[in-house]
Amino acid sequence: MKIFHINSYKLKVATLAVTALPLIGLVSSCKKDFLVAAPELTLPDQDAFANPTRILGQVNGLYVSLKSGSLLGGRYEIYNDIRAEEFTNRLSNNVTGYDVYGGTNNSTNTYIASFWSQGYLTINRVNLFLKGIETNSTVLTPALNANYIGEAKFIRALSYFSLIQIFAKPYVQNNGSSRGLPLRLQPETSLANNALKSSTVAAVYAQIIKDLDDAEAGLPDGQGSALANTTRAHKNTAIALKTRVYLAMGNYAKVIEEGNKLVPQVAPFINAARTPHALQANVANVFAAPYTTSESIFSLPMADTNAPGTQNQLGYYYNSNVEYFLNQTGAGIYADAAWPATDARKSSLTGNVALSSTSTVRRVTKFSGTSPFIDFVPIIRYAEVLLNVAEAEALVTGGNLVRSRAILQAVRTRSDAAYVFGAFATPTDLVNAILKERRIELLAEGFRYNDLARKATPLPSFGIGTTVPVSDDRYTFAIPLAEINTNSEVNNF
Template sequence: MKNINIKARKHYLLKMAFLALPLTFVACDTEELLNPVPETSISDKNAFDTPARILGQVNGLYDAMKDGQFYGGRVLVYNEIRGEEYINRLTNGVTGLQTWQQNVQAGTNEVQNLWGSAYAAINRINVFLQGLEDNKAKIDPALYTQYQAEAKFLRALAYHSLVTLYAKPFTADNGASPGLPLRLQAETSTANNDLARSTVAQVYAQILNDLNDAEAGLLLTNGSDLLNTTRAHKNTAIALKTRVYLHMGNYAKVVEEAQKIVAGTVTFSAPTGVPHALQADVAVPFANYTTTESVFSMPMSDLDAPGTQNQLGYYFNAAPTGNGEYYLNTAGIVNDAAWPETDARKTKFIVTAGGNKYLQKFSKPTPFTDYVPVIRYAEVLLNYAEAAARTNDLPKAIELVSAVRHRADATYVFPVEAIATQEALVNTILKERRIELLGEGFRSLDITRTLQTFPEKVGSGISAPAVAPSSSDYVWPMPNSEVATNKAL
């Protein structure tokens, strides 16, 4: 008999029923985006009646994506703590203990809640796309194209986040493994819950279709620093494509996409659209959230915070700034010889408290309103660097990884043996990702896409076993809530 989490199953059914209710109008100007007024319900019969209401639906899509169980914080946290960089301090089952211990089950809260939040966002996007299509005569054609593109970008991001966590890596078998139920139509009831899993390859094909459509339809710029950070534009879609192709092991396509938004030699910037570039100070993107380094982020404010126990600062900051749920593993990257004490990412982001080292990249106090970084230009440069190295363009790869390293430590010289061969350079770039992107939700994804074993972790009287790619624990199981309501699985 299957062990069904009744509460989660009820939540799933209620979620689908909720999505049948009218969408809500969300404020759209800059001030209201950061400090929203309470949402006002609008009947589904007139939710698309005016351009203002349609824009409200667009903003609502972003709001759905930044639910605390998804891009409000938890998807980044879980992808961090599955890796080896952190030790669980408080053994709190509510804040990812089973994820850290590599023993989640189909009924584990985080497995079910993240899935439910992501699919709720996806269905809201699908409902919007259908409503937009049905009411396209009520809006300027240029806005119709833009809004459709924004929705498809968000759907691609949601599906990529799910397929990299709940399905085997594309690189394991070229995407032949079972992937996800690929829901692409608007659902306003539970009538169509039964849907078989598409293969990983089919899910990736849909992600790329959405991103290609998004790139074609998005604006070059959204007109302000805030909107260029918090709403998708053309470079946002391109940047996400470099990540998607990296996970597919299609390194030539990573290079092709990256070259659209990366130009230069010693320093690099985007030649068209929003002029993305690294900031001179590594700390700036985590204090001033709307610089050109931040390609895409989820905005937060005192009136629109991630919610209790979802926030990045709550998990990673030492008390009293945060809750100190996780401290840095002495056997992880923080003590690696490749990360010297002169590096600004160590002097500015690593603090010691109670004998343990903590990441303080997200330093806002409660209610922890740090923007959630989804794509930074530093990641794009490292995606490009790795792809260049794997396609045997070692000089370009060295230039790119050096740009990231020297922004933080201008005097650092990579050892000859670290960059002399393709294999050594790839390993150096992977290590640079561990340093640069620490706390931003990349570590477990880099482990799985490169088919590495999750290392064993020991600390605070608890441990987590090593997990090989052949283990059933290598990826998350499909949640009970889906199995209970989807007879096609």
């Protein structure tokens, strides 16, 4: 499906068209008013980049597009977690993902189609912005030009990476030689170029890395405030995402190379370079207002004027309406002996709820259960970067196993000061402990499916009731029918 641009912009609210999707508004500032919708004012193309205020409005609009509830503002994270073994469905409602949970979704699923269309809408907005700022390069200082271009390329990289994870086979399955996604890097204002073959998985990853390298080079060390450092990209944001991408590629040496820019060699593993990052002493603070701790490398901000939308919100799914509650059987991480009750992530971020006089379940309380569910959505946390580096050190040839174990212990100790990992007989045992720690630390943040897929590990689906091999069509989401109908080349590469 081509996401194309109507031949006009709006100051603070850009008009972009996409088949069967509503318009998505932009907002006006990098500070507090970034969270608040602004009035529309239609402008012709030639005026959209006429001054710094209007250009900043375009930049902020890219973030708003990314944080749509149908993309990274909610459903993307939810669907990646409910597909595996950590959650049990309560209401059998396809609107809130029951078909995804049970593996019966197909190319006609409109909610999954929204991932695709919103992702490509965001990508084309980036492409349009990059063209616009290139054409109007003298309006801003060179440093601000580089900053905004870096932010745009970071957003494009994150969008492509999110899509490639769920709509294509894992990179490590065949070194990225399988069918990937259409790689659209030019701004489109019509349907003229709609027929486009998919690039290989490897080619899409190469573009993601290129965008992130470019972003790191152009972005500033920081964005000027705790809120802006959390909600807008800076150098460390691009670096952190690179550790995730290289981990998905199985390129552990590059994970360490990038991770070393953020993670010291020895404890206490506090980053002081550029924007400071550190684990919070109390993990619950990461998920509480104002959501701008030094652990929060990149989050998507929400406010009552621009909440993720009905039935997209993390708090609605896991806390308020309990659409999905924790699987307390042996398959789920909640019941694992490696996650004791003394761990603050269990005692503070999960809780019992009575569904009836005879039924009590355990829910995730990381996210508020109060409408309009405006918790910031955590996209990159320093805890993840630490675990990325720990895993890479344990897997790369000649890796530092002492450092790997120390990082793992630091992440655990933050939430359970008395817990000490025993001796690991082999590097494989250490890796398995790190992977289990990720299931605990990143629970309900959208990592479970991707952590399985990047290892080409069969999907242990509690909803389907069986393990799904990588070769099974249900392992990845089908390309939406709307895309197939409008792009006859999408399945070719």
